[in-house]
Amino acid sequence: MPASLIDPADLxxxxxQLGRLxxxxxRVAWRCADGHPGVVVTTPRLPDGTPFPTTYYLTCPKAVAGCSTxxxxxxxxxxxxxxxWDAELAARYAAAHEAYLADRRTLGEVAEIDGVSxxxxxxxVKCLHVLVAHALAAGPGVNPLGDEAVELLREFPFGECLGAR
Structure with a gap:
């Protein structure tokens, strides 16, 4: 498992933000415009041994609330x-899935979740929180539906967290 690079203040x-440890x-993968952590990278296997497929985890409370809405x-x-019905979108979304898996594989192999992003x-689409976290961490153009959700969130209080992204 990779070592944590989280600063104690960020932790x-x-x-x-999460209301729990x-x-x-x-590490922090993306920060809000004010510098606070907004997306973190997690290990593919938690310290207790549980497989954890969510590599990019959204922590910004404004983003979480906006995604829920x-x-x-x-x-x-x-x-x-x-x-x-949109073959081009489906292909780009499939590529986002492959990019997500590739990113997670750099953190370690976990057979139980191999192939599952x-x-x-x-x-x-079953969780906008994950797609937004992926889009923010990877940058524009990697996850098309995450990018769309980020743009929709500009109309929410989270918009101020995005800055110039």
């Missing part, structure tokens, strides 16, 4: 429907 902030943290508004279902990739 305290992340614990406050975070597990399996490696978008999910409640039916954005996931609409995105999943688009994957069924997160957020419903590559065929559906």
């Amino acid at each position: 305290a902030t992340i614990e406050e 975070p597990r399996g943290l490696i 978008l999910e409640a508004q039916g954005v996931m279902a609409e995105m999943t429907r688009r994957l069924s 997160a957020g419903g990739m590559p065929t559906r």
Whole structure:
């Protein structure tokens, strides 16, 4: 398992953001415009041995709240429907799935979750939080539906966290 590169001040902030002690943290992958951690990278196997497929974990409370609102508004279902008829989008989303797996493999191999990314990739959308975390950590152009969700979040209080991204 890779060693944690989390600064103690960031760890305290992340614990406050989550309302619990975070597990399996490696590093901060993206920061809000004000410098606070917004996305962290986690180990593919937690310290207690549990396989954990969520490599990129959204910690910014404004982003988490915004994603939950978008999910409640039916954005996931609409995105999943688009994957069924938009071949180009489906191909780009499948590529995002492969990129996610490649990133996780650099952190370690976990047979139980080999080939399983997160957020419903590559065929559906089941968690905007994961897609947004991936889009923010990887940068624009890697996860098309994560990028779309990030743009939708600009209209929420999270928009101020995005800065110039």
